[in-house]
Amino acid sequence: ALAVSIVGGFEGLRLAAYPDVVGVATVCYGETRGVKLGDRHTKAECDAMLLKGLQEFERGVLACTTAPMPEKRQVAMVSFAYNVGTGAYCKSSVARLLNAGQPAAACDALLKWNKAGGIVFPGLTRRRQAERALCREGL
Template identity: 50%
Template structure:
């Protein structure tokens, strides 16, 4: 539907990002995801990503169709709702991250990119749950492929997520 104007998708009542992850994590994860998904400038017109999935704003794929167009404010609402949708399962499968904003932000970014099912079944999540925080951070580097091939951009993103994950862990 060329020219289709997407509607705002606000988080469900009571499901704000700050309410789900806290102010510190929200302040870290929102610009981090935006920088990796769209270079910090939301894509207002639907496009196909590297593996052919219709995408809009800062990497949102839910309900996106060819020809969709969004506003900057609409993208902000969509992006917050998408991060909330990914943060809740991340917290459910790795609850120890709740009080660790850098590690939680890195985990949400990974889940945003690979899906919550992929994240919750990953070595990253298993290592966090086992208390192997540094090992969990290192395991981010395993997720650098798309379509079976190492992708330079994904490799750079995983290294940035790992660096964020290692922040404030102590040496």
């Protein structure tokens, strides 16, 4: 439920496909896989797509994170992976630092991921700050 609210809030809901800031066809809550401009979905379809996507990204995060994570840190990592992709998460300094037992540094490293196409976006900066705050809860 927390992941749905966080990711859904940052991604926003768009029922018709549109090009994102770097030109990738995107629909619903930031879904890009298999999307073509002109695609349309109902809110119910988008909600189901978000839940399925979050489950897939959670599996990806858990597959490459060996360190134990409290629930809120895990939600922050799933939100991050949903936005940048599981491959990027798994190869990131964020995952490396978590796995090295340095959760505070890992949470802080999220802030470096505020660019799309090499350009800093205020929305990504806000998202990373929120993910960092969630990640650091309990440290």
